[in-house]
Amino acid sequence: SAVISQKPSRDICQRGTxxxxxxxxxxxxxxxxxxxxxxxxxxxxxxxxxxxSEATYESGFVIDKFPISRPNLTFSTLTVSNxxxxxxxxxxxxxxxxxxxxxxxxxxxxxxxxxTVT
Amino acid sequence: xxxxxxIPQYQHVQEGEDFTTYCNSSTTLSNIQWYKQRPGGxxxxxxxxxxxxxxxKQKRLTFQFGEAKKNSSLHITxxxxxxxxxxxxxxxxxxGSNYKLTFGKGTLLTVNP
Numbered sequence: 001s002a003v004i005s006q007k008p009s010r011d012i013c014q015r016g017t018x019x020x021x022x023x024x025x026x027x028x029x030x031x032x033x034x035x036x037x038x039x040x041x042x043x044x045x046x047x048x049x050x051x052x053s054e055a056t057y058e059s060g061f062v063i064d065k066f067p068i069s070r071p072n073l074t075f076s077t078l079t080v081s082n083x084x085x086x087x088x089x090x091x092x093x094x095x096x097x098x099x100x101x102x103x104x105x106x107x108x109x110x111x112x113x114x115x116t117v118t
Numbered sequence: 119x120x121x122x123x124x125i126p127q128y129q130h131v132q133e134g135e136d137f138t139t140y141c142n143s144s145t146t147l148s149n150i151q152w153y154k155q156r157p158g159g160x161x162x163x164x165x166x167x168x169x170x171x172x173x174x175k176q177k178r179l180t181f182q183f184g185e186a187k188k189n190s191s192l193h194i195t196x197x198x199x200x201x202x203x204x205x206x207x208x209x210x211x212x213x214g215s216n217y218k219l220t221f222g223k224g225t226l227l228t229v230n231p
Contacts, residue, residue, distance in 0.1 A: 042224050105219070
């Protein structure tokens, strides 16, 4: 498994501003993902954070709104840009540890960042 | 795109009763995983099923993967208050380096002591 930390754990932001969320892992990992989870809802994949290259975004999510960086194998950031109240959600990073097979793809989640946009 | 349906959405039981949640995919899965999310917490990996018809047990939890690899179930025997939380199934399609999962909507289990 992997130990994952996220910063900040929560924040309240004004509309129109941007927030950068950090995800730090205690070991090198193969894959890192960013999800959004609205209260009481399921997890929606925003993008796959690729080390050294542009993130791969899911349908409905774009780089201008959710720029992602992954400078190395243990760290990634997600920025929520030009926020509106609809962006209020929990943002989670997850990782697939290195060393697994293509079949062993269990994901380990960070504690999440609870974002409220007013 | 791939869809993973999960029922029921909510389940309230008395402590000691059994609980089952069902997951159904629109496409054949290469594997399926189950996660538990406690209230206020983050999803925690429980188990992964890979083989057609596979059954795995973890103490009071029994996980099954259908023969067609399109459905799965999680059964909890004699629920306890510590079982409270939302249980998500998550399906993976394809092989190779595709690590993406599609999550079901989850089943929220509450247990009355």
